[in-house]
Amino acid sequence: MNEYIAHAGAADQLRVWHPFVSPLDPCPPIAEKTFIIPPNVTMPWQPPGLPQFSPYEALKLGTLWPAYYSPYETTPK
């Protein structure tokens, strides 16, 4: 399975919110914060017959199921 499909869920799992920013904040504000909704939350019961990674890819990524793969990259927050 190629890199594109392996990371297809990344954007779907990200939630963005905007904390209060005061004109009196001492440090340059971070306007946008993010957190992750992992796929075990959106699909808490695994449906049968989901597509699978290749065995080699699954060993690398930690799951056989692309639908349950949760990539993590450092984001400013």
Added chain:
Amino acid sequence: MWIYEKKLQYPVKVSKCDPYMAKLLLEQYGGADGELAAALRYLNQRYTIPDKVIGLLTDIGTEEFAHLEMIATMVYKLTKDATPEQLRAAGLGDHYANHDKALFYQNASGVPWTATYIQAKGDPIADLYEDIAAEEKARATYQWLIDMTDDVDLQDGLKFLREREVIHSLRFREAVEILKESHGVKKVF
């Protein structure tokens, strides 16, 4: 029960970007002589203290929660916009590893708050003397925190909090005088 007012007891202004100061301020958040310990100590001791001084413990215990909110606001303002790298440089890398930027009830060295910081002895003099000592220690902690920053706006909030502990100590000393019961009474021997 309590009625909540959605504002701080005294305005908190932080003008210098200094995430390291947030680490130090945690001493008043979840430290042995911090505001959480103070609030929980007084609001628990009050049940078994003589009637005349219950109200004092309720009032001061409640005010300590207002102080806790001010400290929380200071810590939050100093950490909310820091990157993980900046937190690491400020000595908060271990905090980030466990809590991200969430506040947590721990002292400046990262030791989590524990109920062993407070006592309820049931003996009114023992309890009030502990309370007086706690107020003096809180006052001293505020002094050392004021010494650790040159942000005059942050110092302003800390100086207000320090003065409140001076007054709290005075009121607890007065409570001891009330319990002596010779206060204001002329005794002829």
